[in-house]
Amino acid sequence: MPDTSSCQFEQRPRRLVMGTAGLQADFCKMCNVRPSSVCSAIENEDIGRLAEAAVETIVTPGRCFIEEGEPATDFFNVTSGTVKLFKALPDGRRQITGFAGPGHFLGLAVSDRYAFGAEAVDTVRLCRFSRERMRVLLDDFPRMERRLLEEASNELVAAQNQMLLLGRKTARERVASFLLDQANHGELNSEGQLHLPMTRGDIADYLGLTIETVSRTLSWMRAQGMIDVGKGYAITILAQERLESLAEGED
Amino acid sequence: MPDTSSCQFEQRPRRLVMGTAGLQADFCKMCNVRPSSVCSAIENEDIGRLAEAAVETIVTPGRCFIEEGEPATDFFNVTSGTVKLFKALPDGRRQITGFAGPGHFLGLAVSDRYAFGAEAVDTVRLCRFSRERMRVLLDDFPRMERRLLEEASNELVAAQNQMLLLGRKTARERVASFLLDQANHGELNSEGQLHLPMTRGDIADYLGLTIETVSRTLSWMRAQGMIDVGKGYAITILAQERLESLAEGED
DNA sequence: CGAATTTTTGATTTATCTCAACAACCGTGG
DNA sequence: CCACGGTTGTTGAGATAAATCAAAAATTCG
Numbered sequence: 001m002p003d004t005s006s007c008q009f010e011q012r013p014r015r016l017v018m019g020t021a022g023l024q025a026d027f028c029k030m031c032n033v034r035p036s037s038v039c040s041a042i043e044n045e046d047i048g049r050l051a052e053a054a055v056e057t058i059v060t061p062g063r064c065f066i067e068e069g070e071p072a073t074d075f076f077n078v079t080s081g082t083v084k085l086f087k088a089l090p091d092g093r094r095q096i097t098g099f100a101g102p103g104h105f106l107g108l109a110v111s112d113r114y115a116f117g118a119e120a121v122d123t124v125r126l127c128r129f130s131r132e133r134m135r136v137l138l139d140d141f142p143r144m145e146r147r148l149l150e151e152a153s154n155e156l157v158a159a160q161n162q163m164l165l166l167g168r169k170t171a172r173e174r175v176a177s178f179l180l181d182q183a184n185h186g187e188l189n190s191e192g193q194l195h196l197p198m199t200r201g202d203i204a205d206y207l208g209l210t211i212e213t214v215s216r217t218l219s220w221m222r223a224q225g226m227i228d229v230g231k232g233y234a235i236t237i238l239a240q241e242r243l244e245s246l247a248e249g250e251d
Numbered sequence: 252m253p254d255t256s257s258c259q260f261e262q263r264p265r266r267l268v269m270g271t272a273g274l275q276a277d278f279c280k281m282c283n284v285r286p287s288s289v290c291s292a293i294e295n296e297d298i299g300r301l302a303e304a305a306v307e308t309i310v311t312p313g314r315c316f317i318e319e320g321e322p323a324t325d326f327f328n329v330t331s332g333t334v335k336l337f338k339a340l341p342d343g344r345r346q347i348t349g350f351a352g353p354g355h356f357l358g359l360a361v362s363d364r365y366a367f368g369a370e371a372v373d374t375v376r377l378c379r380f381s382r383e384r385m386r387v388l389l390d391d392f393p394r395m396e397r398r399l400l401e402e403a404s405n406e407l408v409a410a411q412n413q414m415l416l417l418g419r420k421t422a423r424e425r426v427a428s429f430l431l432d433q434a435n436h437g438e439l440n441s442e443g444q445l446h447l448p449m450t451r452g453d454i455a456d457y458l459g460l461t462i463e464t465v466s467r468t469l470s471w472m473r474a475q476g477m478i479d480v481g482k483g484y485a486i487t488i489l490a491q492e493r494l495e496s497l498a499e500g501e502d
Numbered sequence: 503c504g505a506a507t508t509t510t511t512g513a514t515t516t517a518t519c520t521c522a523a524c525a526a527c528c529g530t531g532g
Numbered sequence: 533c534c535a536c537g538g539t540t541g542t543t544g545a546g547a548t549a550a551a552t553c554a555a556a557a558a559t560t561c562g
Contacts, residue, residue, distance in 0.1 A: 087415040089500045095415040110404040116411055142393045145400060152403035153361040159410035160367055164338040164346040166417035167459030171518070200541060208418030210519055215542055232527085249340045422550065451509065461551060466510055482559085 023051040023127075033079050036103040039127075041147035042137075049140070053133040059120040066106065066118035075107035075134050081124030082197045085116050086205065096206040098158065099198065101185065105151050122197045166208045169249065174207040175217045176247040179227065183237055196233040274302040274378075284330050287354040290378075292398035293388075300391070304384040310371040317357065317369035326358035326385050332375030333448045336367050337456065347457040349409065350449065352436065356402050373448045417459045420500065425458040426468045427498040430478065434488055447484040 025048040034040055042050045057076075059065050065076075068087060083100040097116060100106060109115045129137070138145050165174050183194050196203070204211045218235075221227045226243055228236040237243060245251055276299040285291055293301045308327075310316050317327075319338060334351040348367060351357055360366045380388070389396050416425055434445050447454070455462045469486075472478045477494055479487040488494060496502055 085411075087411055089415070089419060091500050093419040093500065095418040097411045097414045108404045108407060110401055110408065115408045138397075142396070145393070145396050146389075149396060149400045149403060150361055152400060152407060153359045155407055156359060156403060156410065157361065157366045159407065159414065160336075160338055160348045163348045163410065163413055163417060164340070166414060167346040167456075168340060168344040205418075211541075212520085212543085213518060216518095219542070249342050249344065462509080463511085463552080464550060467550095470510070 023054050023056060025051045027051055027056070028054065031079065033077070033103040037077055038105050038144060038147045038151055039077065041144040042141055046141065050137065053129050053137055054127040055129075057126045057128045059124040059126060061120055061122050064117060064119040065126075066114050066116070068115065068117040069113055072107060072109050072112055072114045073131055075105065075129045075131065076118075077127040077129070078102055078104045078106065079125045079127060082121040083118050083124055084121050084198065084202055084206075085118050087116050094205045095208065096202060097162070098155070099206070101187075105148065108148070108152055108155070121202065169247075171207075171209055171213050171217050172220070173247055173249055174209065175203075175214060175221070176226075176243045178203065178207055179235065179237060180240070180243055180247055183240075189234075191236075193230060193234045193236050196235060198233075274305050274307060276302045278302055278307070279305065282330065284328070284354040288328055289356050289395060289398045289402055290328065292395040293392055297392065301388065304380050304388055305378040306380075308377045308379045310375040310377060312371055312373050315368060315370040316377075317365050317367070319366065319368040320364055323358060323360050323363055323365045324382055326356065326380045326382065327369075328378040328380070329353055329355045329357065330376045330378060333372040334369050334375055335372050335449065335453055335457075336369050338367050345456045346459065347453060348413070349406070350457070352438075356399065359399070359403055359406070372453065420498075422458075422460055422464050422468050423471070424498055424500055425460065426454075426465060426472070427477075427494045429454065429458055430486065430488060431491070431494055431498055434491075440485075442487075444481060444485045444487050447486060449484075 028034060028039060028047045028051040029044060031039065039050060054077075056079075057065075059081075066085075078100050080102050083104070083106065084096050085098045085100060085106070086094055086096045088094045099121070100118075106118060107114070138148075161177075165177055169177065179194070182196060187195055189195055198206075200211045200214050203209075204214045207214065209217075218227070218229055221243075222229050224239075224242075226237075226239045226246075228238055230236065279285060279290060279298045279302040280295060282290065290301060305328075307330075308316075310332075317336075329351050331353050334355070334357065335347050336349045336351060336357070337345055337347045339345045350372070351369075357369060358365070389399075416428055420428065430445070433447060438446055440446055449457075451462045451465050454460075455465045458465065460468075469478070469480055472494075473480050475490075475493075477488075477490045477497075479489055481487065
């Protein structure tokens with residue numbers, strides 16, 4: 001059977017060397033994503049337990065750190081940067097199933113193998129937990145399990161929205177939905193600009209389109225005065241309401 | 252704002268009258284889907300607690316019992332029949348996000364409103380739990396929460412596969428994947444026939460295609476000798492391996 | 503049986519993809 | 533600072549898979 005990993009695709013090393021030392025309690029206590037992550041399920045008094053199970057890991061852009069089909073040895077919590085999650089077909093076609101930003105938990109797979117791959121979009125900082133230590137934490141802190149269920153439920157809702165997008169929306173509706181999602185998930189800079197960390201290729205693989213169609217659609221939106229496409233990956237939303245009705249197919 | 256519910260679409264009554272009496276402990280003890288459902292998290296000795304929280308509900312074919320956007324007052328466990336879960340756009344385009352059979356749990360939504368609609372495909376039997384009683388059960392039986400997380404993780408894996416299908420597979424690959432999924436999820440009758448409970452329209456809305464494309468693709472598969480399309484909704488898989496390689500795009 | 507619904511099949515259109523060329527941008531090193 | 537090669541993005545022309553429009557055939561159900 002040929003190796004079909006998308007990581008190879010990127011022509012990067014397959015395995016990632018990561019540190020093994022646990023963290024100090026203060027590291028978690030100070031963590032700026034804890035409030036919005038599963039880690040919030042553990043109180044300050046017990047935070048040492050969490051910290052000693054975690055290993056901080058930095059992943060450089062383009063590096064693949066979860067490979068579809070490999071044994072699911074670790075769970076991850078994103079503390080900064082953006083991760084793309086994807087599935088691929090043997091011939092290389094690829095679907096990005098989601099982008100995970102700070103606070104997102106990765107590795108929710110029942111089976112003992114990852115059902116998807118994960119790759120750093122920009123520089124990504126992660127807290128890594130081994131399967132065994134995670135299991136112990138969940139046994140000792142049931143609140144964490146509840147928090148994880150919330151996280152999973154949120155992801156399911158997002159997945160259902162994405163299925164509607166992929167199955168039934170036009171290219172324009174897809175791009176409009178994407179821009180609004182990105183704008184809602186927060187990262188607007190000083191002057192209303194949305195900084196997209198991912199390439200056109202990533203956007204295309206996320207929306208089930210080709211690079212060319214994404215590019216053409218953004219150009220069309222610019223021509224319509226809905227957005228302004230700046231240098232690099234900066235986009236300004238000029239007509240949010242028009243984009244919103246477009247995203248819901250009301251045009 | 253116009254009412255855009257998919258239930259109205261089906262021209263069926265909007266609200267469903269359901270019984271309110273709890274069940275006897277034996278009902279749950281005897282239940283044939285308990286082993287494969289979240290209810291397996293509760294032991295025989297405590298099964299009375301589960302039974303008294305449940306209300307048995309029967310839904311006739313085509314009836315909508317969860318409406319997207321309505322307050323999420325209840326959770327459901329399917330005991331027999333098939334349910335379609337869907338999301339819709341204002342203009343009526345519809346995406347079926349999944350089919351739920353016996354043992355499936357419905358209602359995993361974080362928000363206090365349903366993020367999707369649910370409609371009976373054939374005659375469906377459900378156990379209904381109110382949000383409040385479910386909350387109490389989860390507080391008293393943490394194993395149930397863990398079981399629910401497993402369920403959610405399984406659904407996430409299925410959702411990721413469906414995103415790959417909708418975003419990147421051709422019509423033939425989609426139909427092949429669908430037939431194999433249906434065959435794996437069990438219901439083969441006495442002579443290897445797969446009985447699909449859903450219409451061509453449902454299949455189309457699930458696969459992000461039109462009715463005509465689904466029909467044409469099934470005809471093509473029949474002409475290729477891959478399947479036999481019997482009366483009603485019966486299909487026999489004649490060349491499973493060809494379908495499998497087709498489903499993964501290896502053709 | 504006969505009306506209504508669903509499915510199949512055919513002809514044509516179209517949104518998006520593919521192929522191709524060019525332009526903009528990025529980092530590197532002279 | 534600018535020249536350079538490589539990568540990424542844009543735009544154009546043409547091809548195509550699937551959608552749409554239309555009608556016939558099969559099935560369901562009263």
